[in-house]
Amino acid sequence: MRNKTVLLTRTLIKNGEGLGIRGSSTFAKVMIILVFAIMVPMLMFGVSSLVAALLKILKQIGQEGVVLSWGIAVNSAIVFVFGIFYIISTFYFSSDIENLLPLPLKPRQIIGAKFLVVTFYEYLTTAVFFLPVWITYGVVMRSGFLYYLYGLIVYLLMPVTPLAIASVIIMIIMRFTNLSRYKDTIKVVGGTIGIFIGVGINLVIQNIAGMMSQDELMELLQKGNNSLVVLTSGIFPTARWGAEAMIYSGKLPGLLSLLIYAGFSLLIYAALLWLGQMIYLGGVVGLSETGSKRNHRKGLELEKKAVRGSVIRTYTLTELRLLFRTPIYFLNCVLINFLWPVFLVLPMLFQPEQAKTEMMQQLSIALASPEAAGWIIVISFAAASFLGGSNGTTSTSISREGQELYVKKYLPVSYRQQLTAKVLSGFVLGLAAVIMMVLFAVLGLKLSPWLGLLILATAWLPVLLTSLTGIIIDLYNPKLDWDNEQKAVKQNMNVLYNMAAGAIPAVLTIAAKAALPGLSSLIATTILLTAVYGLLCLFLFKLLFTLGVKRFCRLEG
């Protein structure tokens, strides 16, 4: 009999979506393949050149191994943070669970298979950053066969520890929150707590590493002989062994480090399976149930609840309701807008007291200077553009319809109105991120409230711009063929494409300001930015209402 975990893993991977280009227009397919064929090798080449340059310097002081330990540590930390989102979705929010629970599978087989699927997808992400580090180090240091073999083992084991730690945290939280009849709310709260704990733990670990004094650091640096590798265990505990296995691949310490690295990974995987066997079912069974009040006494209350509203308002409100009430949409499209400022504030809270006050003082002084005002507006436009682009609301707004897209086809509402309402829902959420940003700047960094108001009055334009790019991207490359909600947002490349679409104007705005030193006054900068972003929005609206509407009309779910 074949191993059920392996069998299930293979089925789940086959059931996945790959690049997610099924159902895309031919134009979108070509674009996506081009982006991948050009961007990924370019990125890998960039990392590789950086590593080669770093190695040249580090070799002179005998610290070249730091490149490897950093490569492993940073990759593991990234896997850990993103893994938290990924694990919640696949372990608890994915609808295939309802089909798996009735099968004669042990909880640890389900957990094992789902864990392996996530690990498999992580290989694709880590490859982009780790492969260039691994290969470049090998070539520059003229390493032998064992180096590459150990490197392969390290690469294959790298996602295991961070993902297993993330899984354990999530499983414990979900086990104890899966109690109420308000399942959706609890899922959202549980997921949010999980994300905060994950980010918190990561910051605490980094902070401990940062506590070493300047003198201690210098002493360590001067020792040579890759002594700095030890430090990276501060970023991710097991990174050091992985790196040492590769650095000393020809010698006994290398083999020992590899054994420790592999042993730890297998041990924590086994611990995960053991824990999963005990508590997974308690957390997942009945998770999709919904509470029902069956209220006999209250009556229908139609006077309050059945009131006519405008088409656009009702449509937008319904979009927002679904975004807030569907846990996986909430985490990816709504919460993300409120998380950015938290990501900014948390590291500051963990700084030593003295450094914190000094930094805040310096920032406040810098912000108050008259020359800074022009820059502040530029940076807030750039930040709003990036924040707007990174919330996946409009870039998944067509995809989220999935097989239910037909409903929108028979409604007697023009496609133009429907698309406008979808843009509005993303715009409202993106605006929340800008408001959070301004609040943080005014309350935390003592930015002038007037400047804060000016930002609020103008920086909605970049949010509108990225809401428009998002929906246009999703119209041309919608992911409609999904069987669970997480595939519509989590495994949807359109979110990434729109993040890039938001990053481009952000970078260009800053670059333009740097290239035009004559443009220093606040008023001139604001007028110019408002005009440029305003015109771009008008152009995209025109595009959406002509080609976009035609495209929506042609889409058949």
Place this chain on the structure above:
Amino acid sequence: MIELTNVSKIYGNTVKAVDNLNLVIPDGEIFGFLGPNGAGKTTTIKLIAGILNANSGTIRINGLDIEKDALSAKMQLGYVPDTPNVFLRLKGIEYLNFMADMYEVSTEDRRERIESLAKRFSMDDVLNDRIQSYSHGMRQKIIIMGVLVHNPPVWILDEPMTGLDPRSSFLLKEMMREHADSGNTVFFSTHVLDVAEKLCDRVAIINKGQLLFCGSMEEMQDHFKKNTSLENMFLELTESEE
């Protein structure tokens, strides 16, 4: 009234799901649309509802072209899909209100209709709950209520009885009869031939996208020159096509 003239729908340049279909369903008629699985019933219904675009031919609802005059034509019809799993995270009342707003129903009309429909379908206790918590039959009922809230002259229903309890099924059939008798059009697909035989004024049988027969029960019996059940005639028609 529904008119289909030379309507064809091709999937992926090769599969002819609907092949040159011609149908006229006048006012005051309940029309049953029958055929084996994959015959093209749902595709035809989706073409009529404006969900799919035909490759050729025209479809008119009460004289309005579903492609050229889409919004006015859609205002004329109420469509019940074959799967009732939509808007699961909305509450029943929120869904009904959403549909009423989309179809521009006044506050007074929607209150009156929601109240009477909720009573008829015994749904008044659950309208404040999310649709997700409903059983299959209750989901089917809320979809039907959402369609009827704007009182459309033309009803298009895809397998409407699936999942309904006997009482609700009886009620729906009764409502279909009332609707047709007051001069409106009811077009529905079904696999339950007994229902079609008892309820429909005329039926059409479709297979592989082509119309095999269209007419009343009497015309069908004349056609086969024997007094037999719809089930037997259906099997004979579709079998000879295999």
